[in-house]
Amino acid sequence: MKQRGVFLIGLILITVYYFLFPRGSGKELIVSPDSLTILEATGSTVSSSSTTASVIRNGNNAGYLDSDHELLNFFKAERMAVDQHWIAVSGDNGLSLMEPDGRLISRIPDTGYPVTRNGQLFLYRNDSGTLSKINPQNGRRLWTKEFISPITVLDGIPGKTLVGLLDGRMELIDDTGKALLDYSPGGSRVEAVYGGALSGDGSKIALISGLDPQRFVLLEERKNGYRPVAHHDTGTDFRRLVSIDFIRNDRQVLYENNGYVNVVNLNDYGIHPLNLSGRLVNVIDNPVRDTLLLFGKDEGNDTMKILTRHDITLFESSLPSDTAEIVRDRDYALIVSGNSIAVLGFSIR
Amino acid sequence: MNKVIRFLLVSFTLSVVVFTVDSREWPDNPAYVQEPFGAARGGHFSRGLSFLSEGQRVRSWSGGEVIWTSDSGDGLLVVEHEDGFRSSYSGIEMRPDLSRNVSRGEWLGYAGEDSWLFEITDIKQSRIVDPITLLPSRTNISSAPVGIVELVNGNRHLELMDEVELPPGRWTVVVSDFLSSGLIAIPVEVSLFWVGESIGSLRFDALEESDNGVVLKTPEPFLFQHVYNPDGQLWFPDVLLNAGKGTLELRIRDEIGRVVSRSWKLTVR
Numbered sequence: 001m002k003q004r005g006v007f008l009i010g011l012i013l014i015t016v017y018y019f020l021f022p023r024g025s026g027k028e029l030i031v032s033p034d035s036l037t038i039l040e041a042t043g044s045t046v047s048s049s050s051t052t053a054s055v056i057r058n059g060n061n062a063g064y065l066d067s068d069h070e071l072l073n074f075f076k077a078e079r080m081a082v083d084q085h086w087i088a089v090s091g092d093n094g095l096s097l098m099e100p101d102g103r104l105i106s107r108i109p110d111t112g113y114p115v116t117r118n119g120q121l122f123l124y125r126n127d128s129g130t131l132s133k134i135n136p137q138n139g140r141r142l143w144t145k146e147f148i149s150p151i152t153v154l155d156g157i158p159g160k161t162l163v164g165l166l167d168g169r170m171e172l173i174d175d176t177g178k179a180l181l182d183y184s185p186g187g188s189r190v191e192a193v194y195g196g197a198l199s200g201d202g203s204k205i206a207l208i209s210g211l212d213p214q215r216f217v218l219l220e221e222r223k224n225g226y227r228p229v230a231h232h233d234t235g236t237d238f239r240r241l242v243s244i245d246f247i248r249n250d251r252q253v254l255y256e257n258n259g260y261v262n263v264v265n266l267n268d269y270g271i272h273p274l275n276l277s278g279r280l281v282n283v284i285d286n287p288v289r290d291t292l293l294l295f296g297k298d299e300g301n302d303t304m305k306i307l308t309r310h311d312i313t314l315f316e317s318s319l320p321s322d323t324a325e326i327v328r329d330r331d332y333a334l335i336v337s338g339n340s341i342a343v344l345g346f347s348i349r
Numbered sequence: 350m351n352k353v354i355r356f357l358l359v360s361f362t363l364s365v366v367v368f369t370v371d372s373r374e375w376p377d378n379p380a381y382v383q384e385p386f387g388a389a390r391g392g393h394f395s396r397g398l399s400f401l402s403e404g405q406r407v408r409s410w411s412g413g414e415v416i417w418t419s420d421s422g423d424g425l426l427v428v429e430h431e432d433g434f435r436s437s438y439s440g441i442e443m444r445p446d447l448s449r450n451v452s453r454g455e456w457l458g459y460a461g462e463d464s465w466l467f468e469i470t471d472i473k474q475s476r477i478v479d480p481i482t483l484l485p486s487r488t489n490i491s492s493a494p495v496g497i498v499e500l501v502n503g504n505r506h507l508e509l510m511d512e513v514e515l516p517p518g519r520w521t522v523v524v525s526d527f528l529s530s531g532l533i534a535i536p537v538e539v540s541l542f543w544v545g546e547s548i549g550s551l552r553f554d555a556l557e558e559s560d561n562g563v564v565l566k567t568p569e570p571f572l573f574q575h576v577y578n579p580d581g582q583l584w585f586p587d588v589l590l591n592a593g594k595g596t597l598e599l600r601i602r603d604e605i606g607r608v609v610s611r612s613w614k615l616t617v618r
Contacts, residue, residue, distance in 0.1 A: 111391070126423055126439060127466060128393030129563065146393070148477055148558040149470070150425060150437065152417065166417055166427060166435075167472065190416050190429060191472075211416060239449070240418050 106139025143177025164193030496527030
């Protein structure tokens with residue numbers, strides 16, 4: 001009898017403890033402010049031995065930062081493309097390709113808008129519809145193509161370039177300039193390509209095309225070339241560039257919708273929405289392990305959101321309305337607003 | 350009865366023509382034209398009419414639906430029209446409250462920095478067409494200039510005067526300063542004749558995409574380097590001039606159909 005009483009009291013205590021006292025929930029995301037760097041000309045030049053850890057850009061200003069997020073070098077130009085290993089600045093005399101410390105690699109006589117995608121360098125002239133791919137290591141032109149229609153979408157990986165056109169076509173071009181694919185999604189009253197992305201290995205292409213209806217189309221490389229494997233109406237009516245990207249090791253595609261973003265799973269092509277107000281500007285895969293960072297702009301109400309791999313919001317914060325971009329550097333997020341770079345450190349403890 | 354039907358047909362055709370011209374207008378002041386379609390522009394054909402920019406309002410060429418806006422780069426706005434054309438306005442600062450459907454003459458934005466470019470694409474034929482052929486005719490415009498004509502053979506350059514003597518052989522005829530701006534008529538066809546026979550004709554009608562790049566339909570497809578020399582001057586290369594006397598004639602047809610011509614008496618020996 002006495003033993004049963006002790007057992008019952010013990011059971012009650014265990015139950016009370018289980019429900020009332022907090023249990024360790026495993027590891028948690030810790031976001032902590034790290035530093036603030038001002039993006040402006042310092043007057044000093046970087047030594048060539050300094051290593052650049054990250055590069056940021058806001059409009060006509062660009063800066064290279066070291067691993068402590070101190071500004072190493074600053075550039076100001078109207079037309080430029082920046083990468084961690086080089087900077088391309090277009091002027092009246094052509095395109096100057098430089099090292100991050102400003103040393104000239106090569107000068108190309110052509111003028112236009114330099115654009116970078118995943119370390120690839122392109123030069124676009126919209127008055128002549130000319131697009132060139134340039135090797136940023138030596139300034140050699142890999143290919144040049146002229147398009148009748150304005151280019152709306154450009155994405156690239158080594159060996160493949162995706163070009164979306166306002167006439168509704170998309171072209172996939174290899175590094176010799178040969179067209180690997182010329183495809184028109186069709187199926188809409190107005191034919192145009194409004195968004196497009198190449199997967200990391202180049203085997204998949206995601207597109208947003210047309211008006212009335214606007215559609216999502218996914219192409220996948222098979223033995224006999226690229227084939228459409230999924231498509232659906234997006235219910236949107238954007239008449240501008242639509243953000244779209246492959247995320248989570250190319251297992252999902254994320255694209256901008258009306259006041260939220262849609263995630264398409266590539267195993268079953270199922271779709272689910274994620275709340276993000278405004279226009280999707282930036283997507284960063286894995287700012288810390290198994291997370292996803294989204295940056296949206298909504299008429300002065302900019303937001304940064306970090307999601308778990310199950311799309312549960314871990315962290316959400318408002319950002320200054322002049323935030324231009326968020327850049328990942330190891331376990332840090334560099335938030336570029338106006339002429340300041342706020343650095344947030346992420347850790348899991 | 351036939352007369353009645355003919356009258357009705359003519360009236361209908363005229364009303365369609367009047368309606369079509371009425372449904373379009375100049376997107377900017379015609380006197381602001383800086384460079385015509387097809388001109389040499391940094392090693393490429395100009396794709397439309399370039400207008401001088403003084404921050405003036407830019408208007409829609411015809412009624413239609415805005416299908417693209419982009420603030421990046423030079424700023425581009427594209428309107429799709431019901432008749433199978435798309436008009437694009439590049440280098441403008443867009444009106445912030447622009448609606449999706451615009452009417453003819455509705456203002457779209459302000460002209461950007463130094464100049465802005467107006468293009469028209471025929472989407473059914475996938476070609477960019479000369480806007481001057483689809484704009485209401487300009488009145489009170491001066492004739493197109495004939496320009497300067499030179500004969501070139503290797504290092505020899507001969508500027509053509511009224512009478513010229515030259516050795517026989519293959520010559521390149523170079524025409525420069527014939528493209529107009531402002532209220533001077535735009536040339537739409539340039540032809541060259543030797544002893545009454547056509548030795549070359551270039552029509553600035555449309556640009557198309559080909560395997561080798563963008564070509565001018567003249568109506569033969571010509572790449573840029575077939576139409577312009579490296580200095581951006583119009584050229585007719587490889588013209589064979591045999592011994593004898595003859596007349597070399599340059600004819601330029603302008604936007605309103607007028608033809609101006611100039612000829613030179615050549616003695617080849």
